[in-house]
Amino acid sequence: MRPHTLSILVENKPGVLSRVAGLFTRRGYNIESLAVGTCEEPDMSRITVVSIGDDEAIEQIKKQLNKLIEVIKVSDLTYSDHVAREIALIKVHAEAGSTRAEVMQLADNFRARIVDVGKKTVILEVTGDTSKINALEDLLRQYGIKELVRTGKIAMPRGSKMISPKYR
């Protein structure tokens, strides 16, 4: 059992996300993270899903996904060298003259950006892989995290390997 990162290229049509998400629910697979957006082709979208399971279960998910008419290609990035990122916005309690300096120092260490400063709070924007964001979240907890939003993971293989079909 380990997290698998699947990159799913789909037709950009209404209802595609329900088909993909519904398949996970129906067959009893968990979605740990989900990110959807446009891609290099205007009539396609890319869905990146992280799901936990053994290799056999993930193999079955991939086959089931491939059966969906509007799924064009499924790539499992888990075992290939790839870049993975997600973004988190974290609103932290940080009053001027009190803990704000510490929070800002921490942000700096993690290459997080301060994107909003309020009287009692700041919002940090941090980009990185899942573990980096988890680590920052952990450290910020002591100051009081008011709200946290994460995008879900997106990923791309390194080098000339592609997640888009060859015929392009």
Added chain:
Amino acid sequence: MKSGAKILFESLAKEGVETIFGYPGGSVLPIYDELYDSDVRHILVRHEQAAVHAADGYARASGKVGVCLATSGPGACNLVTGIATAYMDSAPVVAITGQVPTTLLGRDAFQESDITGITLPVTKHNYLVPRTEELGRIIHEAFYIAGSGRQGPVLIDIPKDVTTGTAEYNAESDSLVSLRGYQPTLQGHPRMIEKAMNRIARAERPLIYAGGGVISSGGSEELVQFAEQWHIPVTTTLMGLGAIPCDHELCLGMLGMHGTECANYAVTECDLLIAVGVRFDDRVTGKVEAFAPNADVIHIDIDPAEIGKNKRVDIPIVGDVRIALRQMLQENESRTSPRQWNERVAQWKEEFPANYPDDGKLRPQFIVKELSDLLNGRGIIVTEVGQNQMWAAQHFCFRRPRQWISSGGLGTMGYGFPAAIGAAVACPDEPVIDIAGDGSFQMNIQELATVAQYNIPVKVVILNNQFLGMVRQWQELFYERRYSFTELPPVDFVRVAEAYGVPGIRVDAPEDVRAALETALNTDGPFVLDFHIEREENVMPMVPAGAAINEMILGERK
């Protein structure tokens, strides 16, 4: 420019559709208005569920795509069970539903239901047609998807303003389907074929386990040829009945929960299982770890997702069963003498035939056997679900593919009668028999009106035990005979049939069975036979849920 309704019928004509099964309603008024002048034959059913089952029966009997039509909201919702039935058994059906106008979508309009959402998990694909311009292309795509690869139901939801709107339609150009996300693999991988043949060549105890994929691919001849060439015994699933003639010396009958002793022992002892167009369903495998425990497995299927889904596979062959079998027939390997194994299997077959007591009581198995003898290879047998279905599967001798039509995967009571209507419409020259229970028959009994109206010659054989027999059987065996809500009060089916204008006979004695069957078969048009059978007869052998398939409860021997 043509109206959407006109485009619909032009594209159906292009797809070769001659018959549709349907039920009118508000949202499909423009479609029905167009139908009024159309050459398409429309069979008016009495419940939308019957329309989709009939389309399914039509498809399974003919091999063509079956088509049904229903209105929005309740009409569409009534199709759901039938769509799920077709999905589980991979039957090619196109279901067309009306929808409220696009301007009212999402506003909880009168008779609005999100039928594409509802049927998402039980269709191969579905469409909500957004514009009249897209209607023609979508219909052609739907037929292509339903009828190719692993076949299945496709639903097309058409808003009313899409049928009244106008657009250009060209049957030639709009029917060219191109789907970049859907390209079924038909040819088996040559290396896998070679690997399989090498393994078969050194098998000592090989067994073929054939299923519905053999029927739907049209590969029965190739299957029999292959089995004969290599002297390999064949067991079939419920869906695979007819893939090899039941009286063929290599045919062991059905395997699984109510399979033959011979087939189940053969599976347990084989050293190579050649699975062809099957999906290792739990009713087949029983306890999956004990299914073919000593065997390597070759699995041929058109759906890659079936490979390794329930059982580990050693040699996967993804491809159309018929094409893959042809590839395998080209290999000229030879097998060392299989005599010992074949003799062992033949001995089981002789020692443990399908059996039932012969004591002068009216037994359902006897009725099926009489019917089988009387038809002698002719006819199409459609069943309901439960004991009637299993007795039909066990005791009728199927000689060819598409002679057997039954709801295998979903196990839908009420399937048989409307599916028989579809089969009879598809094959007007074949006698079509619905083998029913008194419970199942009452689930779509209203279709007596349909068979009466069109004089559709379906013969209903009710094996009437005034029980929901299969559930009662489980209650008897596993719930200390606590018959909780499985006893049905008697119904005078002959009078019910007569009220609809359909003749019927009640039969109580074994000696009257043959004459009654002959009367029904010799009558033009529909007929109802109400056989009052031994009430607590069980389907045997039986593998209890969760047991290994060689651990059978056996019936009385003759």
